[in-house]
Amino acid sequence: MKNTDMENILQQVQEGNLSIDEAKTKLTPFHDMGYAKLDHNRQDRTGFPEVVYGEGKSAEQIIRIIEALKEKTNRVLATRIDSEKASIILESIPDLTHNKDARTLFWRHEDEPTYLYNGYVSVVCAGTSDLSVAEEAAVTAEAFGSPVKRIYDVGVAGIHRLFHYLEDIEQAEATVVVAGMEGALASVVGGLIQNPIVAVPTSVGYGANFQGMSALLSMLNACSPGISVVNIDNGFGAGYYVSLIHKNTQTEG
Amino acid sequence: MKNTDMENILQQVQEGNLSIDEAKTKLTPFHDMGYAKLDHNRQDRTGFPEVVYGEGKSAEQIIRIIEALKEKTNRVLATRIDSEKASIILESIPDLTHNKDARTLFWRHEDEPTYLYNGYVSVVCAGTSDLSVAEEAAVTAEAFGSPVKRIYDVGVAGIHRLFHYLEDIEQAEATVVVAGMEGALASVVGGLIQNPIVAVPTSVGYGANFQGMSALLSMLNACSPGISVVNIDNGFGAGYYVSLIHKNTQTEG
Amino acid sequence: MKNTDMENILQQVQEGNLSIDEAKTKLTPFHDMGYAKLDHNRQDRTGFPEVVYGEGKSAEQIIRIIEALKEKTNRVLATRIDSEKASIILESIPDLTHNKDARTLFWRHEDEPTYLYNGYVSVVCAGTSDLSVAEEAAVTAEAFGSPVKRIYDVGVAGIHRLFHYLEDIEQAEATVVVAGMEGALASVVGGLIQNPIVAVPTSVGYGANFQGMSALLSMLNACSPGISVVNIDNGFGAGYYVSLIHKNTQTEG
Amino acid sequence: MKNTDMENILQQVQEGNLSIDEAKTKLTPFHDMGYAKLDHNRQDRTGFPEVVYGEGKSAEQIIRIIEALKEKTNRVLATRIDSEKASIILESIPDLTHNKDARTLFWRHEDEPTYLYNGYVSVVCAGTSDLSVAEEAAVTAEAFGSPVKRIYDVGVAGIHRLFHYLEDIEQAEATVVVAGMEGALASVVGGLIQNPIVAVPTSVGYGANFQGMSALLSMLNACSPGISVVNIDNGFGAGYYVSLIHKNTQTEG
Amino acid sequence: MKNTDMENILQQVQEGNLSIDEAKTKLTPFHDMGYAKLDHNRQDRTGFPEVVYGEGKSAEQIIRIIEALKEKTNRVLATRIDSEKASIILESIPDLTHNKDARTLFWRHEDEPTYLYNGYVSVVCAGTSDLSVAEEAAVTAEAFGSPVKRIYDVGVAGIHRLFHYLEDIEQAEATVVVAGMEGALASVVGGLIQNPIVAVPTSVGYGANFQGMSALLSMLNACSPGISVVNIDNGFGAGYYVSLIHKNTQTEG
Amino acid sequence: MKNTDMENILQQVQEGNLSIDEAKTKLTPFHDMGYAKLDHNRQDRTGFPEVVYGEGKSAEQIIRIIEALKEKTNRVLATRIDSEKASIILESIPDLTHNKDARTLFWRHEDEPTYLYNGYVSVVCAGTSDLSVAEEAAVTAEAFGSPVKRIYDVGVAGIHRLFHYLEDIEQAEATVVVAGMEGALASVVGGLIQNPIVAVPTSVGYGANFQGMSALLSMLNACSPGISVVNIDNGFGAGYYVSLIHKNTQTEG
């Protein structure tokens, strides 16, 4: 809360222009933390999605949460929903879109536009076994309003496939690179383009892969700058992050 | 290289409007990789900085490299330059700006504007011992054209200090959060603002800190979304990354 | 055993005032180890609970042990009892209180007071997924006689919720902080209050979480003093520990 | 800040009994965070020590800080001061007490009592090589007002020495156990007494000791309850923590 | 093979006193490797057991192997046999002795003595959860001919129980100490007796136990000498090793 | 030793055609181990180099060893010789070739050909900081008789440089790829060529690089087949290995 705002409120109280109850509401710490704005935005129908993390929640719990959120907001995303749970939930809430690969459920109010921003972000992945994490990133970015160009199965074992799509990646506002095993794809893409890359190591692989540690270390040590990293298999985090970058590109124009 | 471009070139050859030598130059792979553009840009005086990584190079080598780069570009940044080397280099090239904390040397052509973008990025750090990494991030972002708001010494052990600056952080285009020890600051900032955060774990600490592993894992596991991570002590990478995001915000307008 | 005590016993033997058998009992090493006192206390009906670690024991074994303990003591706590085992045990011993989240069974003699100490300890946890460990801590502290104030779901991703409860935490004799993922909550609470905190890292999370290693390292490296740490997921240990501290606050008055 | 307090202040403003400036001071967020109390206490001459972490600071910086603190408070503790720095500082501020083993400097106002609490805490260590960490814990607890009973060189390789001192440990309000190598001492003491133990793993040892990891894991996995752990070599943290527990025992009486 | 032996054989061949076939048998490399002696011993009925590692073998395979070994030797030990497999095997070979805790099957020829050596070895374990590994060690030592004194459930959380049995441990030829969690028992026993100790870390525990790593590091760093370590949960290795030491004590008399 | 050979020797002894001493020489185990052949070859002047590992040896020791080897063989290679030692050694043995980057000394008899095999092997490295390890590999392969094509500074951050040299790499009999940081170069080369690659991770890098662990894991998990790995910084091992492969290609012709 800015100093002058507080002075203002107190003056109104002193002058009798503001009731004590109203003043209390204005002065409670959440207001001066910049956080409540988000809450207010969310209670309005702004299209900013609410997210439900499905792991460890029962289908029944998820149904209740999604139904409550649909009352309050225009976009609802649920992640980490396995096929079995998804089937049960879809029986109760048939207007959800289920992406089996991404393990997501998504709902958008009929008045809500599909996308919120111009341009697009891209999601690049190395192999078909990284598909699930890549789709989680893509669906998340879409849920947050970004058009997404998917460029899959372009791992460095057949690097020529990557070059086909270089121009598409170059023109994205930001790019998610998903790769397991040795995670080299992030470095290679990072050496070829200049837009921000969010790298997602996956736990795909075996042997001395250590549940994704190999790709994680590889990406943190990438010799190309312009790469930042999220947690292993965290497709949601990466999709959210590129959409944040994407949103920022719109605010200046 | 786009399909139509290649067709175009070949047609000109066929029609005798383009010599074989000229066609060869246009068709060599580097041109169709989107990489050479950068090189060409760099050879022009565009203000895009060239970067010299100082570790493991002698003062003499660095002097030679910087002098060569000054001929070709308008901005030169050298990182990881300790005080002793800096003194020697400054004797030869006195128009460099030396930032002792950041361990950087920077040069900007007199015709070159200080900043290239509107708005600013912020660099937040937890303790005074994270200062060196934070400054490396800040100086790098400035070298790449971003105004920087520095918000230092706001670690979670005295979290009220952080709240003072929340509005400044909230309004930055992107924010670098630098923290050692348990790295909690990234999560806390991430829970309060909605713009992209690049977290830099530092190797500051002792005991079961493991040269920054503790802060690195903490940041990768941050419970707030909107956080991505670069390598331990990699202030340069973080500064470069927020400036990339910042640059993107300008291109749409 | 103090020197003068032994001399005393021997003198009584020499003077014929103590039989050899009685002397032997008094002189056996356990008596002078300060440990037997506990045993004696426990055999009396003092309310000090006996604890049964349920993991790896069959329902039948646990029933037998609890029944034996009920004969000897006024409070019995069993931990790590999954729902299935709990059902079987409750059929045999219906006067046990089952806490499903904490995975505990508890019994208190009807003459035994609910709480043994004035004041209270608090148990704070970051997210609903830490609930099980937090409840284990809370139930344990209650079993050992401490009133407990539970403050749940106040993780740093929404730090304003924490501030609501700060006064309650500040006034507790000691506080358990339970958090998974990056464990930042311990540092944040530690930066705000001055009473002893026992931090419990949980194995909640995924990716580079390494079964709680991330939160453990974070808590050990907490930048706020006044924090000590117990093993990953060790709610019992934390609840026991804060109750020990709580008991100590009563002994001086 | 409690709801009723805020209402109270606003009412006084409304009624003209409180100036806007005074109201602003009372309403700024720090006041309702429970943190400022500490600051106020510290600005008074209450004997609560200010602590200076010496590592990475020059002797000159430390002198300036200590001199400033002596103006504001009655007790000043500086830790991690090596012998060389200590000599320089002592020349400027000769009334500091230097503990070479603990690597500490301490100052107490002449009107300030040596100890603040009844009873004592104990510091137990395994070998002479753990002495430095043990002394840091002991001096810290003393600086914070706790009398300390030191019980050194009672490692489990000669466990009979420990039994001599068991009664002393049993009667302490809380106990620090410092041990390197396999850290077994914490478990053994924890199996013999019932008061809270704070275990400090030290980096003493060689081979598969991994800079204290061996003792750290050992202490976290201690089979006796009633043990919590601080970071490797963190004597300060342990001393501070037992003094916190000790202080709590006085407040109820 | 000693030089003179080879000369001897060749001389006999030269002199016609040894057939070429006999000479070949004597000269094949295995004979001069000291290894064949064992083989010969084993083919005789000497009581030296053959050992079958059961993990990963089907009940049928194990039956076939044991039946074959019973033809050739007087003692057969099978380890890592779970209860289900044991039942199947016992139906085919009912004269096996099944130890359910140790997960072993053992057979001894009726003419074979129970024990082969005077004196005894001891097997000490910390808690009931270490029982399985301890029994594997004990049964193995017995199978190799050593009488075994079992001293179980004497962990350091109740160290007085250990002292009861100290004299028994002191008089054993060698001692196996089995402990999980922090593995402190090995150090404590090692500080009290002077005979060789073989420590077996177990994977018992949870949290930062890392499948026995905690106890393993603890035992390797034991501050008492006279302790060597075998692999985590390797009761067989420890039992075999103490029996080897035991056998050696008999050979000099 | 083959069965028929032994029979042959014994028959000659029986028939008096071979003296006992001669038979003994033929029958000693080393002869039938395939190892002595190497020794014999080495004692002849075959050009097969003897290798001296310089680390931990004094200049004087190395001089003595090299001088002795020059008597017995035609090629001598010494590795891990720092510049200071090299100067001292060169004063005594001026006909050694010193490679400062590779930290090697090499000597070849004047009658000995420079190379022993047709074709060549290639050594590829990512950055100038990998130069030392790459040169150790190259010099080693040359010392063992392989012509070497060096292709340096072709890291994936500027992948177009690599494509220039692809044909050279493709036509090598085997290729060493040296890379630090994230080690992605091995995967990229492995995806482009079909001849055997030996990858050498280097300890170059910082932060979460862990002395080469990052590159090591990356290379072990390379998504391209046709890559095997040697120890971190082990340029010698890689050079030796490709020369072994190279030698094999000659033996069939």
Place this chain on the structure above:
Amino acid sequence: MKNTDMENILQQVQEGNLSIDEAKTKLTPFHDMGYAKLDHNRQDRTGFPEVVYGEGKSAEQIIRIIEALKEKTNRVLATRIDSEKASIILESIPDLTHNKDARTLFWRHEDEPTYLYNGYVSVVCAGTSDLSVAEEAAVTAEAFGSPVKRIYDVGVAGIHRLFHYLEDIEQAEATVVVAGMEGALASVVGGLIQNPIVAVPTSVGYGANFQGMSALLSMLNACSPGISVVNIDNGFGAGYYVSLIHKNTQTEG
């Protein structure tokens, strides 16, 4: 693409001897990357096998892929096919050869020779529990055209068995050594022979084996040169690699 080739194409275009479409095909980047050759070879019936990685694919998917590949190539290898999947696949494609131990399916066109190269490679393994990985290596090498000599169960616990087969190993073009536990076999074989060894650590073992980490580190640190390492349990990679070496030995003759 060589410079002269491009000039050639352009000249033909200029002279009208090559249509623009044909020129475009010849100039697309894949052609000058040396990669397309492989593709072309593969599309011809050359016997070079296509490989299907079965893990994570359904039997139905594998059937479709194998059937497609059989149309295009003469050799098809599928790895990581468990018994259940293999049965289903064999019902559809009965002319596949199933190796249960190796978990492979293999098909060779009736006109295709069994082997492609003279000489052989050898696959050596330590224990029967390494059999599956060893067979994967052996079957892979055979699929790629190399005759394979299998030498199994020759671990160092009974090293004399190894010496029997030394000559066979010595004469192989290259050797795969498969070993779990401590992986010593690679060093021992490496000390005895001079041909290239590819070591495969297996995850066989227990305790401080860490899923093959123990054998992996052991092999990377082998004191004998001439050993390179592939990922844990990566029998396919090793078999492919020795076959690559083998193929190279044929190309010079």
Place this chain on the structure above:
Amino acid sequence: MKNTDMENILQQVQEGNLSIDEAKTKLTPFHDMGYAKLDHNRQDRTGFPEVVYGEGKSAEQIIRIIEALKEKTNRVLATRIDSEKASIILESIPDLTHNKDARTLFWRHEDEPTYLYNGYVSVVCAGTSDLSVAEEAAVTAEAFGSPVKRIYDVGVAGIHRLFHYLEDIEQAEATVVVAGMEGALASVVGGLIQNPIVAVPTSVGYGANFQGMSALLSMLNACSPGISVVNIDNGFGAGYYVSLIHKNTQTEG
């Protein structure tokens, strides 16, 4: 203390045959712990050595300790004494024997026999770089009274050298095997002989050696039984342990 002993003492007190002071001495806990016997033995001149761990102690401290011990015992061993300290100490106490490789100082009273036991132990090491640890083991065993047969430089890279000495190793009462790098020597020796082996991993090596972790894991996972392990570089512990085993072999005769 046995029950009957205590009864006996008390009876004597009752009957007036034992003074209270004498009874107290007999009853103090140390006497019934089996530990004091050692102390008494040590105070007699029995030849059992006292050991001084030199690391972290000054030359002056060591001189004082050794001089004190020479008064009380017949054998004094000091370990981890670097050359510089040794020179200073030898000036004061010239009758010490200094072993530069082992970094030990040893003194034996002139009346004391060189060895205390029949037979011998052997110390085997892989390479010359393991010499220091091997010598520490050998000197320690000698100090404790065991004749030692040293068998050095018999690593598996040249395994034939080991076979020369097999009979010597076979006939030792116990054997220390010292090896760095991959530590395979322990397994190989363990597969060839049947007496107890104590393996000492050394920190010799580089790359993925991790300060001896590689050899440690290798030895713990040795596929041959009859091997136990001490800490990395712990030559003292191994020498002490084999001498303990050796002593036991004498006590039965």
